[in-house]
Amino acid sequence: MVVSFIPKIANQKQSTKKQTLLLYELIKNYSLSFSRKLISLLIFFGVWHFLCTIDFNFGINFVFVPTPIEVINAFFQFINDSPLIHIKASILRVIGGFITGSIFGIILGLFIGSSKLVEDLVSTPLELLRPIPAVAWIPLAILMFPDAESGMYYITFVGAFYPILISTQKAVESTLSDRLMIRVGQSLGANQLHLFTDIVIPSSLPGISAGLVIGMGNAWFCLVTAEIIAGRFGIGYKTWESYVISEYPPIVMGMILIGLLGSLSSFLVLKFTNSLMPWREISKNGL
Amino acid sequence: MVYRNNSVDTQIDVTKNIVVIEKLNKSFLFNRKKRLILSNINFNIKEGEFICLLGPSGCGKSTLLDMLGGFTFPDSGNVIVNNKLVKKPGPERGFVFQKNSLIPWLTLEENVGYGLKLKNESTLLIKENVDRFMRLVGLENYSNLYPHQLSGGMQQRGCIIRSLINNPKILLMDEPFGAVDAQTRTLLQEMLLEIWRKVGTTIIFVTHDIDEAILLADRIFIMGVNPGHIKEIVKVNISRPRTFKTSLDPEFQVSKIKILESIREETLKIIK
Ligand SMILES: Nc1ncnc2c1ncn2[C@@H]1O[C@H](COP(=O)(O)OP(=O)(O)OP(=O)(O)O)[C@@H](O)[C@H]1O
Numbered sequence: 001m002v003v004s005f006i007p008k009i010a011n012q013k014q015s016t017k018k019q020t021l022l023l024y025e026l027i028k029n030y031s032l033s034f035s036r037k038l039i040s041l042l043i044f045f046g047v048w049h050f051l052c053t054i055d056f057n058f059g060i061n062f063v064f065v066p067t068p069i070e071v072i073n074a075f076f077q078f079i080n081d082s083p084l085i086h087i088k089a090s091i092l093r094v095i096g097g098f099i100t101g102s103i104f105g106i107i108l109g110l111f112i113g114s115s116k117l118v119e120d121l122v123s124t125p126l127e128l129l130r131p132i133p134a135v136a137w138i139p140l141a142i143l144m145f146p147d148a149e150s151g152m153y154y155i156t157f158v159g160a161f162y163p164i165l166i167s168t169q170k171a172v173e174s175t176l177s178d179r180l181m182i183r184v185g186q187s188l189g190a191n192q193l194h195l196f197t198d199i200v201i202p203s204s205l206p207g208i209s210a211g212l213v214i215g216m217g218n219a220w221f222c223l224v225t226a227e228i229i230a231g232r233f234g235i236g237y238k239t240w241e242s243y244v245i246s247e248y249p250p251i252v253m254g255m256i257l258i259g260l261l262g263s264l265s266s267f268l269v270l271k272f273t274n275s276l277m278p279w280r281e282i283s284k285n286g287l
Numbered sequence: 288m289v290y291r292n293n294s295v296d297t298q299i300d301v302t303k304n305i306v307v308i309e310k311l312n313k314s315f316l317f318n319r320k321k322r323l324i325l326s327n328i329n330f331n332i333k334e335g336e337f338i339c340l341l342g343p344s345g346c347g348k349s350t351l352l353d354m355l356g357g358f359t360f361p362d363s364g365n366v367i368v369n370n371k372l373v374k375k376p377g378p379e380r381g382f383v384f385q386k387n388s389l390i391p392w393l394t395l396e397e398n399v400g401y402g403l404k405l406k407n408e409s410t411l412l413i414k415e416n417v418d419r420f421m422r423l424v425g426l427e428n429y430s431n432l433y434p435h436q437l438s439g440g441m442q443q444r445g446c447i448i449r450s451l452i453n454n455p456k457i458l459l460m461d462e463p464f465g466a467v468d469a470q471t472r473t474l475l476q477e478m479l480l481e482i483w484r485k486v487g488t489t490i491i492f493v494t495h496d497i498d499e500a501i502l503l504a505d506r507i508f509i510m511g512v513n514p515g516h517i518k519e520i521v522k523v524n525i526s527r528p529r530t531f532k533t534s535l536d537p538e539f540q541v542s543k544i545k546i547l548e549s550i551r552e553e554t555l556k557i558i559k
């Protein structure tokens with residue numbers, strides 16, 4: 001009854017010769033883009049190292065900033081020192097917050113976006129809570145939840161929830177503002193439920209996807225904050241602890257690790273949501 | 288060959304009025320003021336007729352068609368299709384939109400079969416019907432493509448059969464060929480006439496192209512402006528089947544001159 005919008009590969013009949021040519025083009029473009037990215041990274045580390053070695057101090061002070069080499073050493077030390085326990089703890093907290101944030105954000109966003117009644121009933125308190133930064137939640141998170149662990153889940157949840165909620169709501173509203181697809185569904189006999197599952201949701205997917213990617217990033221964003229209340233484990237906790245005991249290279253190492261894991265997980269979310277939307281074709285060179 | 292889902296109960300009764308529009312007025316709010324768009328529209332359409340609504344841009348053709356589709360409602364007067372007051376959109380009134388309107392996240396065959404899927408028909412029946420209609424318009428090799436992979440003409444053919452598969456009482460078409468090139472358009476017109484002959488549905492077709500209206504229609508409703516109204520109804524007495532050669536028929540020229548004169552008056556009104 002409900003038409004699926006799960007991937008379906010279009011049948012493309014192409015001669016093998018054409019295919020190898022295409023493959024060649026693909027590899028060429030891919031390696032070009034890859035080398036560009038590599039160069040940008042090298043420049044980034046180069047500039048950083050340079051600023052540290054000349055003890056740059058002009059408005060911004062690099063005297064206490066560890067060099068990339070020191071950070072790499074801190075990294076190896078961390079690796080030798082049972083890193084998995086920290087990484088696992090952090091990943092679980094982020095994923096837990098992200099998943100609950102996604103569930104609540106998407107469901108509430110769909111309803112707020114499509115119903116004036118629900119919007120009037122729930123959006124005002126949500127809007128009041130939205131500007132509150134994650135750090136400000138720490139005392140309440142400690143008081144409200146039975147243990148530190150669930151308090152930390154709550155803080156990453158807050159980070160993930162709002163961007164997902166807002167993007168979903170706006171995506172639904174923009175679908176509803178362009179009546180065409182709704183009319184198409186109606187004239188083919190779709191009832192309210194069909195319109196929702198077959199028209200409104202798929203057409204809002206690009207917006208929801210953007211919300212998920214930002215939400216995933218935000219969950220990592222809030223990790224250090226969340227792990228301030230952690231007792232012993234977590235990358236954010238490690239970073240915070242190093243600051244407290246004035247050991248600088250591990251701070252930067254922790255930051256970079258969070259950056260890496262954060263962008264990796266955002267990338268995975270993007271890949272996943274794109275795989276739900278095989279009908280879209282995005283070409284950035286055709287602008 | 289006659290294409291019908293349930294061919295028994297849909298015998299065409301040429302004496303029956305499938306569409307009745309009585310004393311219809313329609314206005315829209317424009318800068319918080321009411322502006323009359325359509326004034327005192329009255330007409331009947333017989334079952335199986337091919338009607339073209341012809342008129343200048345902005346005269347209210349789409350608005351009139353939207354009311355037949357059940358997307359918007361008159362201020363006063365009645366819109367009756369198949370003896371029932373039109374209250375909401377439904378599959379018994381097929382609609383082909385002015386803009387390309389295949390659902391972007393469904394493949395062509397999913398689009399075409401969507402109406403039957405909503406009726407909970409079996410996968411087998413859906414597949415059979417979809418295949419048959421796809422062959423009817425020469426789209427059988429494109430079933431698995433997404434709309435953005437199809438040309439404009441293919442998309443419009445897809446939209447037409449997506450409506451027809453629901454076996455509608457009436458097919459409402461809003462400038463369906465407005466965005467395709469002239470050559471493709473001629474082919475699509477011939478294809479539409481061929482389908483109409485086979486399926487026998489009543490068609491109301493909006494256009495502002497005079498040649499298109501003459502080629503297709505049994506009767507042409509010429510619309511005037513300020514506010515929109517039916518100015519004149521021209522009967523086209525050209526024998527069928529009609530093809531691209533029909534434009535050389537003397538009767539074609541007679542109709543064309545009659546229509547041109549009628550429309551000229553309206554256009555002058557707009558320019559002044
Ligand atoms: N939703 C609306 N709100 C206010 N005014 C509207 C609305 N829809 C249409 N109109 C007005 O009604 C008039 C008729 O519009 P309509 O789209 O029916 O014209 P049309 O004959 O289909 O023109 P075209 O050939 O360009 O498609 C126009 O002046 C338009 O500005």
Ligand SMILES: [Mg+2]
Nearest residue numbers: 348349385461
């Ligand atoms: Mg129009």
